[in-house]
Amino acid sequence: MNNILKKFPEGFLWGGSTAANQLEGGYNEGGKGLSIADVLTAGTNTTPRRITPVLEDGTYYPNHEAIDFYHRYKEDIKLFAEMGFKTFRMSIAWSRIFPNGDDEKPNEEGLKFYDDVFAELKKYNIEPLVTISHYETPFNLAKKYNGWADRRLVDFYVKYCEVIFNRYKNVVKYWLTFNEINALTMPFGTFMAGAIMPDEDGEISNNIKDNEQLRYQALHHQFIASAKAVKLGHDINKDFKIGCMIAYMCSYPLTCNPEDVLLAQQKDNLNNFLCSDVQVRGAYPGFAKRYFAEKNINIVMEENDEQILKEGCVDFYTFSYYMSNCVSADPNQEEIGGNLVMGLKNPYLKSSDWGWQIDPKGLRWALNNIYNRYQIPVMVVENGLGAVDVIEEDGSINDDYRIDYLREHIKQMKEAIADGVDLIGYTPWGCIDLVSASTGEMKKRYGFIYVDKDNEGNGTLNRLKKKSFYWYKKVIETNGEDLV
Ligand code: BG6
Numbered sequence: 001m002n003n004i005l006k007k008f009p010e011g012f013l014w015g016g017s018t019a020a021n022q023l024e025g026g027y028n029e030g031g032k033g034l035s036i037a038d039v040l041t042a043g044t045n046t047t048p049r050r051i052t053p054v055l056e057d058g059t060y061y062p063n064h065e066a067i068d069f070y071h072r073y074k075e076d077i078k079l080f081a082e083m084g085f086k087t088f089r090m091s092i093a094w095s096r097i098f099p100n101g102d103d104e105k106p107n108e109e110g111l112k113f114y115d116d117v118f119a120e121l122k123k124y125n126i127e128p129l130v131t132i133s134h135y136e137t138p139f140n141l142a143k144k145y146n147g148w149a150d151r152r153l154v155d156f157y158v159k160y161c162e163v164i165f166n167r168y169k170n171v172v173k174y175w176l177t178f179n180e181i182n183a184l185t186m187p188f189g190t191f192m193a194g195a196i197m198p199d200e201d202g203e204i205s206n207n208i209k210d211n212e213q214l215r216y217q218a219l220h221h222q223f224i225a226s227a228k229a230v231k232l233g234h235d236i237n238k239d240f241k242i243g244c245m246i247a248y249m250c251s252y253p254l255t256c257n258p259e260d261v262l263l264a265q266q267k268d269n270l271n272n273f274l275c276s277d278v279q280v281r282g283a284y285p286g287f288a289k290r291y292f293a294e295k296n297i298n299i300v301m302e303e304n305d306e307q308i309l310k311e312g313c314v315d316f317y318t319f320s321y322y323m324s325n326c327v328s329a330d331p332n333q334e335e336i337g338g339n340l341v342m343g344l345k346n347p348y349l350k351s352s353d354w355g356w357q358i359d360p361k362g363l364r365w366a367l368n369n370i371y372n373r374y375q376i377p378v379m380v381v382e383n384g385l386g387a388v389d390v391i392e393e394d395g396s397i398n399d400d401y402r403i404d405y406l407r408e409h410i411k412q413m414k415e416a417i418a419d420g421v422d423l424i425g426y427t428p429w430g431c432i433d434l435v436s437a438s439t440g441e442m443k444k445r446y447g448f449i450y451v452d453k454d455n456e457g458n459g460t461l462n463r464l465k466k467k468s469f470y471w472y473k474k475v476i477e478t479n480g481e482d483l484v
Helices: 069-083 108-123 139-145 152-167 181-185 212-236 258-281 286-294 305-311 360-374 400-418 467-477
Strands: 013-017 087-091 127-131 174-176 241-247 250-253 316-320 324-327 378-382 423-426 449-451 463-465
Touching: 013 069, 013 127, 013 378, 069 108, 069 463, 069 467, 108 127, 108 152, 139 152, 152 212, 181 212, 181 241, 181 258, 212 241, 212 258, 212 305, 241 258, 250 258, 250 360, 258 286, 258 324, 258 360, 316 360, 360 378, 360 400, 400 423, 400 467
Parallel strands: 013 087, 013 423, 087 127, 127 174, 174 241, 241 316, 250 324, 316 378, 378 423
Antiparallel strands: 449 463
């Protein structure tokens, strides 16, 4: 009993993670329609991004060109292969396949683009991990139907799934139905995740005039869409592995006051476990029903909905993890920012330049918390440090801060494996610099590969290997043994 095995298993899926809207560009090429990401202006850490329902002359839209993966995917995939990627997480831009979302027929040119991308990955034996919807619903569905608030989106989504499942059934095995589906448990997710149109000022943040009824109804529609997609996917190819994707929000009680402890558990339930209980176990948990009753939220369901949820349980659990926060029952505590959610400062942790508290041990905690509950394979599909990088005179980029961040998180994944967690893969976020989702900035960089482009859209788009590129290559080569 003395041997504690702290090793990554054989065949562990090392790789990197991206999303079409933050990466591809070519926003109006190849028959692509506008997505909700294409109408978002640039913001900063303090100025929220805005939605402009009509594209404005003279306004900069960072996702339009993004980092031009649309034209440079061969070069980029070659670099991923050089690092030794076993898997590459990417999303399919829904509006490349169905430009308006409700079109009769899919757009062949869009489908062809992903044929080419998957062929290129195959060349290097890189397994694609595909997010079907990553904050990029066709904008027409937002305008015409008010996004996921309308049940008709379920059918549009399932039709889109049917097309891509059939088209790529021999080249893609791993699928995720919705990126960070639990973003809809927070006001911030209203537009980004729910494609529900915002107020006139177009601001997206947690400060918008919130409509919880609409948000949870939209979330219910996504649950139904996800469950139907899982069932359909398994019918099309029984070997498909289809997962959920949760933004895991690690909330610690600020003190040992039982009020704080209870509040932390309630947040964990509502913000993290509500969605995965539905997607993994196939039914709404009791605490959700209580919350809806107390808040007078009335989820309109169709007769078969409970059955649909039961029949569409996912095969594996994936999540993003960047940081942790504290919560307190005392309303006078001062809040700080974070990924999707605000929280309280933890005196034991340091923060990134964007105020996200760095907490590697929180990842071990999260992995145990998740696995104890579900006991299905788990994958960390987003993790990383958004930071400003500096190019030295000799052209090198010494991003030791990023290496430190990743190293400490990988160490904690190893601990979690030793705790018994069935962890199958790790795809750090933004393996190549891309447009930030929350702020639209380029200078908030996560990549192993630097992309020469600034916040205003200037730059050559040339790719440069950072110090972390060589470091991560070695990590993969040694299956996580050499972390120095
Ligand atoms: C996750 C999203 O919430 O965080 C990504 O799935 C996003 O799309 C990532 O880019 C990092 O957040 P940000 O705001 O720094 O880009």
